[in-house]
Amino acid sequence: MRRGKVQLKRIENKISRQVTFSKRRSGLLKKAHEISILCDAELALIIFSGRGKLYEFASDNCMDRILDRYERYRHAEKTVVVNESQPQENFRHEYGYLKSKVDALQRRQSHLLGEKLGTLSLKELQQLEQQLETSLKQIRSQMSQQLLDSIAELHTKEKSLLEQKTLLKEKITESENILKMLHQMSPKEQSQALASSSSPLTVSSINIGTCYLTCSSVPHEFEDPHLFE
Incomplete structure (x- = not known):
């Protein structure tokens, strides 16, 4: 009994569609293998299922070489068409x-x-997800590097400020010690100490308590106008 002609339209039943695809795919791959051997032809066959799964066949297992040959042929064909056209x-x-x-x-x-992700297959969605994850890793790495650079710069500034603070404290302590020593001296000793200083003259007379001293030189530490108030 002759089989009726199969009407070419989409099979609505999911199970029947999958079974038909499996059978037709196997037959197509078998025919491709046969024609490559019988006719000594270079053949490449690529199939994507409705779920996005890839099936392929290439004669001599050289899919890349066949695709490269196809690209060269298409490029040469387009070049000829372009040269001949207006x-x-x-x-x-x-x-x-x-x-x-x-x-x-x-x-x-x-x-x-x-x-507009509805038109993408499962494999394309997976590739897109992988690309987004790679981009996010690069962005996070760049952000982390910038944060580390900022922290290192702040640490350097903090260290410099601490050094300046220590230096100022030393100068203040030194000045306080000198003032304490002067207060403990007699007016005559103060005059001699000021006269032996190598600092330039900055004050013509200094009022210490009820005594007035005329000095030829005075240290820089005593240039504060509120020093002897």
Whole structure:
């Protein structure tokens, strides 16, 4: 009994569709293998299932070489067509090529923003997720490096400020010690101490208690006008 002609339309039943795909896929791969051997032909076959799973066959297991040959052939064919066509045709082809590139970039940008993902297969979604994770790792690494640089710069500034603070404390302590020594001296000893100082003259007379001293020189530490109030 002859089989009825199968109507070519989408099989609505999911299980029947999967069974038919499995059978037809196996037959197609078998035919591809046979024609590659019988006819000594280079053949590449690529199949994506409805779930996004990849099935492929290449004669001599050289898929990359066959695809490279296909790209070279297509490029040479396009070059011949362009050379033989009119300038207006050249512009039309170039416009179509550039427009397709722009459309692809816009779709890619939409996908990166999480938009229009319904047209992507499972494998494409996984690739997109991996690319986003790689970009996030690079961004986080750059942020961490900038934070570390900022912290190191702040530590350097803190160390410099602490050194300046220590130096100022030493100067203040030294000045206080000198003042304490002067207060413990008699007016005559104070006059002799000031006269033996190597600092330039800055004050003509100094009032210490009820005594007035005329000095030829005075240390820099005594240049504060409130020193002997």
